[in-house]
Amino acid sequence: MEVLSIAIVSFSFLLFLFFILRDSRPKNLPPGPRPSPIVGNLLQLGDKPHAEFAKLAQKYGELFSLKLGSQTVVVASSPAAAAEILKTHDKILSGRYVFQSFRVKEHVENSIVWSECNDNWKLLRKVCRTELFTPKMIESQSEIREAKAREMVKFLRGKEGEVVKIVEVVFGTLVNIFGNLIFSKDVFDLEDPTGGSVELKEHLWKLLDMGNSTNPADYFPIMGKLDLFGQRRAVAEVLQQIYDVWGVMLKERRGTKGSESKNDFVDVLLNAGLDDQKINALLMELFGAGTETSASTIEWAITELTKKPLVVSKIRLELVNVVGDNTVKESDLPHLPYLQAFVKETLRLHPPTPLLLPRRALETCTVMNYTIPKECQIMVNAWAIGRDPKTWDDPLNFKPERFLSSDVDYKGNDFELIPFGGGRRICPGLPLASQFSNLIVATLVQNFEWSLPQGMSTSELSMDEKFGLTLQKDPPLLIVLKARASNI
Numbered sequence: 102m103e104v105l106s107i108a109i110v111s112f113s114f115l116l117f118l119f120f121i122l123r124d125s126r127p128k129n130l131p132p133g134p135r136p137s138p139i140v141g142n143l144l145q146l147g148d149k150p151h152a153e154f155a156k157l158a159q160k161y162g163e164l165f166s167l168k169l170g171s172q173t174v175v176v177a178s179s180p181a182a183a184a185e186i187l188k189t190h191d192k193i194l195s196g197r198y199v200f201q202s203f204r205v206k207e208h209v210e211n212s213i214v215w216s217e218c219n220d221n222w223k224l225l226r227k228v229c230r231t232e233l234f235t236p237k238m239i240e241s242q243s244e245i246r247e248a249k250a251r252e253m254v255k256f257l258r259g260k261e262g263e264v265v266k267i268v269e270v271v272f273g274t275l276v277n278i279f280g281n282l283i284f285s286k287d288v289f290d291l292e293d294p295t296g297g298s299v300e301l302k303e304h305l306w307k308l309l310d311m312g313n314s315t316n317p318a319d320y321f322p323i324m325g326k327l328d329l330f331g332q333r334r335a336v337a338e339v340l341q342q343i344y345d346v347w348g349v350m351l352k353e354r355r356g357t358k359g360s361e362s363k364n365d366f367v368d369v370l371l372n373a374g375l376d377d378q379k380i381n382a383l384l385m386e387l388f389g390a391g392t393e394t395s396a397s398t399i400e401w402a403i404t405e406l407t408k409k410p411l412v413v414s415k416i417r418l419e420l421v422n423v424v425g426d427n428t429v430k431e432s433d434l435p436h437l438p439y440l441q442a443f444v445k446e447t448l449r450l451h452p453p454t455p456l457l458l459p460r461r462a463l464e465t466c467t468v469m470n471y472t473i474p475k476e477c478q479i480m481v482n483a484w485a486i487g488r489d490p491k492t493w494d495d496p497l498n499f500k501p502e503r504f505l506s507s508d509v510d511y512k513g514n515d516f517e518l519i520p521f522g523g524g525r526r527i528c529p530g531l532p533l534a535s536q537f538s539n540l541i542v543a544t545l546v547q548n549f550e551w552s553l554p555q556g557m558s559t560s561e562l563s564m565d566e567k568f569g570l571t572l573q574k575d576p577p578l579l580i581v582l583k584a585r586a587s588n589i
């Protein structure tokens with residue numbers, strides 16, 4: 102009897118080992134590194150997955166697969182593979198992989214970022230396309246952005262000679278731009294860190310931070326429902342706190358609807374007939390998706406300029422030729438091709454969401470002769486694509502000139518440059534992001550000289566990127582500013 106028990110236990114154990122250790126990957130997946138039991142290829146990720154994925158692509162090809170915990174993930178790393186995902190199979194691969202921390206039911210249902218391409222998503226995209234980010238709307242709000250850029254200059258003038266963490270000032274400026282575009286109010290008081298809408302500011306910081314922290318349940322979804330570390334609960338709480346702040350304002354606006362038009366996003370959304378839940382979710386996501394990404398882009402732009410005085414001179418020369426002694430305005434931007442090429446080059450080397458936002462296969466499909474199983478997560482490595490020597494001449498050299506004689510743009514048609522993604526889920530805020538990234542860079546170059554803090558040289562400037570949802574520099578860029586003569 103005892104022998105039989107031992108035999109049964111041993112057999113069960115071997116069976117268990119077999120299921121754990123066997124390569125349970127579906128057949129005909131794109132090639133990839135062999136996964137270890139349980140953790141899969143998680144240990145190979147490091148803190149810069151986009152860089153590790155670029156190395157894996159060299160070994161396994163432009164479309165490879167791996168296992169992150171129990172999740173099957175496919176990564177596209179060439180313009181051709183990106184076009185397959187974002188264009189040819191865009192519809193079937195248009196699902197989003199929703200990070201476990203953000204699976205807050207009421208939010209996902211009303212979300213533009215996380216929902217499927219369902220009727221709600223179509224409605225929100227339509228509002229973005231036909232109301233919020235039209236050329237007319239963008240032009241009509243240009244004075245707001247210009248005024249906030251001037252405030253930034255005034256604030257920085259007061260900091261002359263001091264060491265400044267530039268991303269913080271740019272982020273505050275962007276949050277205020279958004280506050281004014283959305284509901285005609287400042288959120289940050291640049292002069293007084295305890296001023297402005299302190300609670301909204303704090304809630305937004307907290308939420309962005311949560312977006313950047315790892316949740317083990319993303320690799321082992323079996324843990325997802327349990328919310329073992331309370332991350333989903335924490336996100337739900339912060340979202341509610343943000344909605345409570347906006348709730349008061351929305352109520353006021355609904356009460357005064359029609360009496361005083363402000364031409365801001367809230368007015369537009371109320372007129373479009375959206376309910377409070379949809380408005381809350383959309384406003385939150387515009388803040389979330391728009392501020393950190395753009396602040397990161399500008400921080401990288403200033404970093405590259407710090408290393409390349411010749412590029413600064415070229416931007417300045419163009420500004421002098423086009424704008425003269427006047428303050429640069431958004432209406433000048435179309436006449437500043439070198440500045441635009443410079444921002445493109447920044448986004449080529451430093452896309453703020455290096456792996457875009459993860460997509461999900463809605464059905465099993467065939468891509469480049471490989472099988473992508475239903476529910477598989479798909480990432481597109483925009484960072485690797487922007488540095489691919491097969492596509493780019495001298496790819497690691499920062500050279501805005503490369504775009505002066507080329508039509509390649511980041512609007513989603515050229516898959517070698519996709520910092521804003523592509524296909525039906527392409528970033529809807531692209532026209533706005535492009536506008537204020539160019540404006541703020543031009544304003545800083547026009548108004549300031551800057552250098553690194555004493556004792557630091559450009560060779561020490563870290564060009565290394567840590568991975569989060571976005572790619573702010575780590576460590577952040579510190580500079581010392583000197584004002585130039587200007588009319589502001």
Ligand code: HEM
Pocket residue numbers: 213214215386387388390391392394395398452453454457458520521522523524525526527528529530531533534538
């Ligand atoms: C430099 C700045 C920005 C970059 C690089 C950027 C990049 C991206 C990327 C890569 C995606 C995913 C696209 C895909 O799945 O193919 C995305 C989505 C999105 N972005 Fe941006 N973004 C920026 C600024 C903005 C701004 C200013 C806004 C709004 C005001 C915004 C709103 C959104 C929204 C709502 C989505 C989700 C779209 C959807 O899932 O349908 N972004 N962005």
